[in-house]
Amino acid sequence: HPDSHQGGLRTLSSQRKNNNNKQTRGGHDWGEKSTADLMSRYVSKEMGYGVPQEGWRICLAHEFKEKRKPFQAKDVSLSNIWDHVGLGIRYLKWWYKKTQVEKKAPFIDMFGAQPLRQIYGAPLGGIGGGTITRGWRGEFCRWQLNPGMYHYKTVTANQFTVCLRRGGQTVYQQVLSVERPPTLQGWNWGYCGEYAFYHALYPRAWTVYHLPGQNVTLTCRQISPIIPHDYQDSSLPVAVFVWDIENKNDYDLDVSIMFTMVNGSGQKDDKSGGHWNEPFHLEKEGEAVSGVLLHHCPPLNPYTLCIAAREQPDREVSHQTAFSPKGTCSSLWSDLITDGRLDSPTGSSPPTPRGDKVAAALAVSCSVSAQGHNSLEFCLAWDMPKITFGSREREHIRRYTRYFGTKGDASPSLSHYALTHYRQWEKSIEEWQRPILQDKSLPSWYKSALFNELYFVADGGTVWTELSEDADVSGGMRSEDGGLPAQPAVIKEYGRFAYLEGQEYRMYNTYDVHFYASFALIMLWPKLALSLQYDIAGSVVQQDPTERLHLMSGRCSPVKAKNVVPHDIGDPDDEPWQRVNAYLIHDTADWKDLNLKFVLQVYRDFHLTKDSQYLQDMWPICQAVMESEIKFDLDGDGLIENSGYADQTYDGWTVTGPSAYCGGLWLASLCVMCKMARLVENEEKYKYYRDLLDRGSAAFDQLLWNGKYYNYDSSGRDFSNSVMSDQCAGHWFLKASELGEGDYQAFPKEKIQTALKTVFDLNVMSFAGGHMGAVNGMRPEGVPDRSSVQSDEVWIGVVYGLAATMIHEGMWEEGMRTAEGCYRTVWERLGMAFQTPEAYCEKGIYRSLAYMRPLSIWAMQLALNAWVKQMIPESDLIPPPKFECFSK
Structure with a gap:
């Protein structure tokens, strides 16, 4: 690959030409057609x-042809296993105590x-009120109603059924399910999946x-109120299903859609x-809805599920208050x-006896004229206004109750x-998405990735609560003592926000990972981003001297x-905000x-919000925190050193002495401290x-x-000259903050x-044929660094950040190709949609499904916005460059 940027573009162009005769999607051989190309011949062109x-x-x-397995201890290579023997023994003891003695989930x-x-x-629901995931085949299959706690159970009876009458x-x-379950044999199962397709553009x-x-033809449209810069409707635990019905016959039809739901999850x-269940009817403001309430009464966090439909003169709404979802039904x-x-x-159903389940059904009917169409509307809502985390010490009030009350x-x-x-939600969503979707210079895969990866903002175990009247964010440390206001205005107005590192890595607001994911929040819900930052700042000035064993060191x-x-x-199975640092490995x-x-985030957030x-x-x-950090500059040369352990977000990849990753973050932080010092006039x-x-x-x-x-x-060790894909992370944040040049430059351009370009040549193009993104570590000779359990992994969120850095530096095509490898691998080849690991x-191998970092x-x-702002004067009508890498 030539050193010159233009030479690199010519090389990629020639590769596209050479691949024209291959079985491709957008110009490159992926080994198999993407799922978008696998539509059955029975699916209409419309x-x-x-x-x-x-x-x-x-x-x-x-x-999906490829079936991968999760990373397990046995997957550690022999060369690395001795480094983890102590951790393994200590973890096993801790795991046994946690699961067998305390009866808690680790x-x-x-x-x-x-x-x-x-x-x-795509998951159902707004932000912070819990989520329910509906699979692409229509099943209700992933549940997060108790905050941060997931279970993965497909509830067979939760279905939509169509009835046609003439x-x-x-x-x-x-x-409308392709399944043939062993239960509910009285229903007509086994819809032929070749006649249908699923299409997601979150929300x-x-x-x-x-x-x-x-x-x-039936088209079920699923809508959740995920609306940027909206802090009311985006918090609502609801989803709407609109069924559009197209009758292509020369005669009229009566069409009914039935929605069945089990009381529970x-x-x-x-x-x-x-x-127990009960029917309801509510009329106000000239609109009426009716449906069934499913009251679920567990000892912890009771809630009510609701299936409802809007009543209209030409629709008939009917229901079955209760039926048993077992037997033939x-x-x-x-x-x-x-x-x-x-x-x-x-009337209401009687409370269920122990050992029994109860379900409800709601049907809506309408007439559809010959060669005409009509629509039916359903809503699924859930009301769990007060929540208690696993410790059961405190009661928290969810954000949406500000508008709908706390009584349940x-x-x-x-x-x-x-x-x-x-x-109105759809109008707002369309206005937000339209400029990107209509930008022909952007490839189709990118548009899908950008919006669909946003699922994690709601489905990341997310909790959004009101700030209690007695809460003190900084634990009594006032501003004059280096602390904060007891209740910063942004938290008081917009509440507290937390999301998990991952659905399997159950820690709220994991900060080294949020660094990557935070771009989604600061760009779309900036008040939540600032609220989270105030909570982190409040915990900075606090301390917890309680001694505990750390599993890696044994100290x-x-x-x-x-x-x-x-x-x-904190851990949602404990008491977040009160007890921080659930992570006890290091x-x-x-x-x-x-x-x-x-x-770095403080200045980036200020730059984007201008909140003085x-x-x-x-x-x-x-x-x-900078004074705490400078103690890591052991030799006084102005550059911090790493410890010889895994002492950063790559917590399985040891680093010794000055390093590209942490040293780069240090220099970038010094840049923004200089900038902030000037802004606060502290020469x-x-x-x-x-x-x-x-x-x-x-x-x-x-x-x-x-x-x-x-x-x-x-360090001079055997692997100290490995090529790290994330080596420019500090520079990335400087560019995201419109710094990195002139007085605020840490790295020569x-x-x-x-x-x-070296990372692109080695970590991207020399890895997996250039089709899987950037491997974390690559040796200069062009083979992955296998010195640790993480150096030979691809971290999707890191890859997206790397791609952003490339775009900031004008390497648009390289950046797009780098990122596309991850999207194609995760969404189209491995079947990890809405659970990006x-x-x-x-x-x-994969590791940690449904993870925060890919929000990056x-x-x-x-970066694309910044490029347009910097490179295209408003008076010019020159379009941005076309990203033709893999997509037409």
């Missing part, structure tokens, strides 16, 4: 009513990793069903007894097939609001040291990246940080630059560009 062109699409009959379960189920679709006779009735999804032999407490099926409606009994009776009002406002040290950034703000007080990532009060509040906190601090920056930059260049890239570290290897794809959008 995609369905209102389905957009962009997004992730899959035929319901599709089967925050990371190394013996119970989730197997890959290639079934998930001339008073039922001619077709079918459960909406479409499933298009062509009913074989009926000349009827497939857990053992569904049979605990005491659950023929009576419910017969009830619908008789006349296309349900019996609609009045909000389900009818929630469903009424959703059914009368979803059109005891305090849970939380003062004036250092915590690793996380003592993160000695981690080199956490403090620096706080400083935020900058003023954070300035003393930034000084405190003394500016000179202090300027001196450190000048000396540290010289040391960084002398110790790590080898002419082509920055070495992994300066030509060296950054040369390093990025932290990592995968070239073959066989929004950094790519920020």
Whole structure:
């Protein structure tokens, strides 16, 4: 690959020409067709009513060929196993105590990793009120109603069923599921998946069903209120299903859709007894809705599920208050097939006896004229206003209760609001997405990735609560003592926000990972981003001297040291915000990246929001963490050293002495401290940080630059000259903050560009044929660095950040190709839609499904926005360059 950027573009162009005759998608051989190309011949060329062109699409009959397994201890190579023997023994003892004695779930379960189920679709619900995931084949299969606690159970009876009637006779009735379960044998299962496809563009999804032999097409549109810069409706625990019906016959039809739902979520407490259902009708503001409330009464966090429909003159809404979802369930099926409606009994069902489950059904009917179309609307809502985390010590109030109350009776009002406002939600979503979707210079895969990866903002175990009246964010430390206001205005107004590191790595606001993911929040819900930062800042000034054993070192040290950034703000199975640092593998007080990532985010957030009060509040906190950080400069040359352990976000990859990753973050942090010192008019601090920056930059260049890239570290060990894909992370944040040049430059531009080109050549193009993104570590000779359990992994979120850095440096095509490899691998080859993992290897293994870090794809959008802003004068009408890499 030539050193010149233009030469690199010519090389990629010639590769495209050479691949024209291959079985391709957009110009490159992927070994098999993408799922978007696997539509059955039975699927109409008309995609369905209102389905957009962009997004992730899959035929319901599709089967993914590759079946991967989760990383387990046995996957550690022999060369690395001795480094982890002590950890393994200590973890086993801790795991046994946690699971067998305390009867708790471990925050990371190394013996119970989730197997890959290639079934998930767009999750339902807004932000922070819990989520329910509906699979791409239509099943309700992943549940997170108790905050941060997941279970993965497909509830068979939760289904949509269609009934077609002509001339008073039922001619077709079918459960819209491809499954053939052993239960509910009285229903007509086994819909042929070749006649249907699923299409996701989060926060909406479409499933298009062509009913074989009926000349009827159903399009189910799923809508959740995920709306940027909206802090009310985005918090609502609701979803709407709009069924558009196209009748292509020359005669009229009567069409009914039935929605069935079990009272519960497939857990053992569904049979605990005491659950009950009741019908309801609510009319206000000239609109009426009716449906069934399913009251679920477990000992912890009771809630009400609600299935509802809007009443209209030409629609008929009917219901079955209660039925048993076991046995054949023929009576419910017969009830619908008789006349296309349900019996609609009045009154509530009795509480269930222990050992029994109860379910409810709701049917909506309408007429569809010959060659015409009509639509039916359903809502699913859930009301769990008060939550208790696993410790059961405190009660928290969810954000949406500000608008719908805390009494637990909000389900009818929630469903009424959703059914009368979803059109406005869709309008807002379309206005937000349209500029990107209509930008022909952007490839289709990128548009799908950008929006669909956003699922984690809601489905990352997310909790959004009101700040209690007695809460004190900084634990009594006031501003004059280096602390914060007891209740910062942004938290008081917008509440507290937390999301998990991953659905399997159960820690809230894991800060070294949030560094990558934070772009989605600061760009789309900036008040939540600032709220999270205030919580982190409040915990910085606090301490917890309680001694505990850290599993890697075998040494005891305090849970939380003062004036250092915590690793996380707690485990939802304990008491988040009160007890931080659920992560006990390493003592993160000695981690080199956490403090620096706080400083970099503070300035980036200020740059994007222009919130001067935020900058003023954070300035003393930034000084405190930088003073804690400077102790890692052991030789006084202005550059920090790593410890010889895994003391940063790559917590399985040891690093010794000055390093590209942490050293780069340090220099970038000094840059922004200089900038902030000037903004707060503190010339003394500016000179202090300027001196450190000048000396540290010289040391960084002398110790790590080898002419082509920055070495992994300066230790001189066998693998110290490995090429790290994330070596420019500090520079990435400077560019995201419109720094990195002039007075606020830490790295020479030509060296950054040369390093990025080396990463592209080696970590991207020399790994897996250039089709799987960037491997974390690559040897200069072009083979992966296998010195650790993480160096030969691809971290999807890191790759998206790397791609953003390339775009900032004008390497648009290289950046797009780098990122596309991850999207194609995860979404189209491995079947990991809506569960993007932290990592995968070239073959066989993945690690930590449904992970926070891939939200960093929004950094790519920020980079694209910055490029347009800097390179295209408003007076010019020159379009941005076309990204033709893999997509037409």
